[in-house]
Amino acid sequence: MDISSDRDRVSLQPLAASYSDASTFRAFKPPVVLVVDDDADNLQLACYIVEQAGYVALSAGSGKDALVQVQEHEVHLVLLDIVLPDMDGFQVIKQLQQRFSGQLMPVVALTALATESERLQMIDAGFSSFLCKPYAIDDLEAILGQYCPLSGLASLQTVAR
Numbered sequence: 001m002d003i004s005s006d007r008d009r010v011s012l013q014p015l016a017a018s019y020s021d022a023s024t025f026r027a028f029k030p031p032v033v034l035v036v037d038d039d040a041d042n043l044q045l046a047c048y049i050v051e052q053a054g055y056v057a058l059s060a061g062s063g064k065d066a067l068v069q070v071q072e073h074e075v076h077l078v079l080l081d082i083v084l085p086d087m088d089g090f091q092v093i094k095q096l097q098q099r100f101s102g103q104l105m106p107v108v109a110l111t112a113l114a115t116e117s118e119r120l121q122m123i124d125a126g127f128s129s130f131l132c133k134p135y136a137i138d139d140l141e142a143i144l145g146q147y148c149p150l151s152g153l154a155s156l157q158t159v160a161r
């Protein structure tokens with residue numbers, strides 16, 4: 001059998017043509033998660049967990065850095081520490097709400113604040129949810145799956161690891 005015969009060749013042309021639209025590829029990109037924490041160890045650990053779960057992690061060590069990251073990147077979910085050196089998480093979410101006027105991505109508070117009144121304050125401020133520090137890896141992964149589910153190629157890449 002001649003392996004170079006035209007009859008035995010597989011044509012990739014129709015497949016390539018069907019994926020020529022950039023929006024088709026966009027559907028297969030893993031979601032981008034911005035992690036904001038002023039503690040370098042917490043930031044590094046959270047980013048590692050996010051990446052191991054199949055997402056793209058961006059990091060910011062301050063509220064101002066977070067606002068820059070959101071301005072420069074398409075962010076699908078923000079994990080935001082409440083206590084930051086330059087502005088607190090409440091100020092950051094207020095700025096995000098003003099910038100995105102109703103089209104705000106989910107923002108989850110990462111906090112050691114655990115009283116019921118503090119939790120209600122976070123929800124009233126517009127946080128989608130909260131995760132109390134220290135948190136379990138499974139809890140962070142559940143938040144990721146709830147607010148930013150993987151689909152298409154991104155989930156296939158996670159399975160392939």
